[in-house]
Amino acid sequence: MAPVAPVPTNRELPSKESAIFKSILKFYEHKQYRKGLKNAEQILKKFPEHGETLVMKGLFLSHVDRKEEAHEFIKKGLKNDLRSHICWHVYGLLHRGDKNYDEAIKCYINALKFDKENVQIIRDLSLLQIQMRNYEGFVDSRYQLFKLRAAQRMNWVSLAIAYHLLGKLDTAEKILTSFEETLKDGNTFDFEQSEMMLYRNMIIEETGDFQRALDDLEANEKKILDKLTYREINARLLVKLGRISDAEQVYRGLLKLNPDCTAYLKEITEEVLPKWLELHAELASQYPRSAVIARVPLAHISGDDFKSKVDVVLRSNLRKGVPSLFVSLKDIYRASPEKAQIIEDLVLSYLESMEERNSFPLQFPTTVMWVLYFLAQHFDLKRNPTRALEYINRAIEHTPTLVELYMMKARIYKHAGDLDEAVTTINFGRELDLQDRFINSKCTKYMLRAGQVERAEQTITLFTKAESPDPLGDLVDMQCIWFAYESASAYNRAKRYGRALKHLHQIDRHFSDIYDDQFDFHSYSPRKGTLRSYVELVRLEDRLRDQPFYTRAALSAAKLYVKLWELKEAGPSEAEKKAQEDAQNLSSSELKKAQRKARKAELQAAEKSNTPSGTPDKNAQTIQPAQKKGVQAAPVDEDPEGNKLTDPSVDYLNEARKFLKPVNDMSPLNFEAWILSALVNVKRSKFILAIRALLRAKALSPQPDAQVLRAELSFYKAYKAAIANSSVSPAVVEVIESTLPEIYPSSLLSGSTDVPGHIREFWKQSVAAGRDSPRAAVIVAKELKLIEDEAAAKKILDAEEKKWVLQPAGGWDTLKSTVELQVGSSTFVYELSNFSSCLLGGS
């Protein structure tokens, strides 16, 4: 034992209690918390001030859901014995349980002062260090463990991982190699060893020495059980080494096992036609069931060749009745109007031959319905709702019980702008198959889009746990992000901003939880041996918020906070005031309702017995994901409208910034995020941050860009005003002034042009560059103060943006061809076709 500081007089226990204390530690190790608690109390009866026992009692309490008492006892115990490594260790565990990782690390470090070589504490510290991505600290701790317990295999492996993550690839590799040499190989191949070989190979590949990686891979072939991964790595390395024909052989082998993998196909066929086409024909005859192989050439051929090939694909899929046929051809439509026309002609000819001459070969009774379904989708894409509806209604006449048809019909209405009719239609479809959650989810989404929020909530909860007192809460437990986002958007449209923000914050919390989830795997994975997956997980968590679910939620939240800020600055309009009052009244009556409901449910629950909810798969024992729900009613939400989030005392702009930061950091190519960031920082008067964001946005978008213009003007005006007020520090002014010429033309900066003149010049350039879309025109008009309410134009302009490349045969007659915009107290009507020039008075 290493020499420790003199033990305080009250730490030593007489032999009987000392033995009990040792058993407490064992109970903790074996997770027998109640037994441990009982025994701890035994000691405390005689020695109520014994620090180490007090903290252990606290620790046990924290595991039986008595969190507050746990804190009390642990703090008390620590106070009584500040030089005990056990006390500090337990305090660290408490912080870790509360996710205060920085505090926990401090505690462990303190604990180690009193027991330098305590393996348990060093291990716990290492887990926190990797969680906080302190790679150097992680290496230090793992190195210590390696020295102290070299016989434990896990310590070698974890040390290698630590060096790998720190970037010291060679060291990591050496450790794994030395370790491998200590394992005398018998003929027993084990999973862990196989994974370790692959992990080490991954490290070698990362050094860039592909030849060595290939040699290493081939040398260890027999030990690697995962033959699929072996071949994939083999092929990849061969490509990296330029040995394309060798790689091709391996990919062919892989295709044999999985003819539906486009990745393999791509690698073989990244070559020029026509050899490529021959290759395809050969593969197609080898793997007739592979949809992927049949489909890929279609993108590359044209004319009659295309026609004959697509005819085969269309006929067989229409016969079979494949709902996704149209969707899977969409990329071809977008790429080539001629091919789209060929498809249209073909499918219409099928219909004709079926209906007029009844002469479609190998027709099934349902084939004509699938043809009609296809045509409905086709004309919907062409934005011809009239014709699309015609076809879908005929299909429905043919087969009134097919859910897919109602989904499509609802889509047509949605695209045409009639959301209520879309809901009615899709709901009808939903009622045809109450067992299918997919149609339930889609129907819910349509309801939310149409602003029917309560109805949506009732619909989606048809598929949550029937007995639950809090079905919407269950959706949150299961991290149902799509519903949270759509709900937020619906509430936003309804101007119930607090509720919208609640959902968006919920999404953010899910991401935080998913980041925290990795913690247990820092110890689990090295033990299990799946090292490659573990490193993938760590790397994924590093950039977790680059996930599109986060991005769109964050951007919505940022925009909402900006809107709240603008409302606060402007003082709410009468309409806004009324909307807020209504929301307030709603919230207090809803609160009463919720309280009544909760009381009722509590009474009911007290009568029945409720089983705790667990995952349906009973075998999920090792890691416990779900929490247990006790015999309680749902917690009453004290703030259903989210008023705390929208309260005027909240620093809206700072909240917006907090949402935007991860997007800027992890999705640096997201243009909208930089624009928003610029606007937010302008409003916060953080001019350097704003100008940086502006430059990033500008670099990402083809110029000239109207959104960039708007952000630039916003910056310019705010900055000039701040200069006039002398509210910008000289250091900042210096930086900004040197950057301004990168953004603004000298004519504006020198004053020879004024702002409106600058804008008109911008528009001239936009027209010349072909960047004068109606949407850009609206932004420019707003900046010139020609219009006030650009939101009104947006809906119609959305249709303009989704316009298909081909001019719709049905023309624009079924859609609005004009835009109405308000200027002051008058409403002007503009023709869509020459909208831009009319709005801005010619170029």
Place this chain on the structure above:
Amino acid sequence: MVTIRVATVEDLMWVQNCNLMNLPENYQMKYYIYHAMSWPQLSYVAEDHKGRIVGYVLAKMEDDTGEVPHGHITSLAVMRTWRRLGIAEKLMTQSQRMMVEVFNAQYVSLHVRKSNRAALALYRDTLKFDVHDIEKKYYADGEDAYAMRRSLRNLNGE
């Protein structure tokens, strides 16, 4: 057009989304991560031409000691709009092969609700599972489950 490939850690949030849209039995993300960290070779996804996950199989090996090694299907779903392409079958075929190759699985098992006729038909007729047993009140809402099995002995690696 849909490609079939091994699920990566990155796919997991999309798999969870697909599961929530299609099935009433849902899991927290940690459980998905647990699968990927324990049996990275066994879960597969179907991805459309736009990179969206339209189907998945989430699979594991059963840890019961004393029993012969066998695989288990935690969850399987294909978006309704992508059905009739044999995606479920393709996902299962790949997963089952890996169960044998990497883990020496002798059979694969799964649970299905007694009332779920569509799933039953898929597993029994297309995927060649047999009903092995009935587990009473298996599901959280009290419904019985068919415990189904398929032998993997004849899947000897190609």
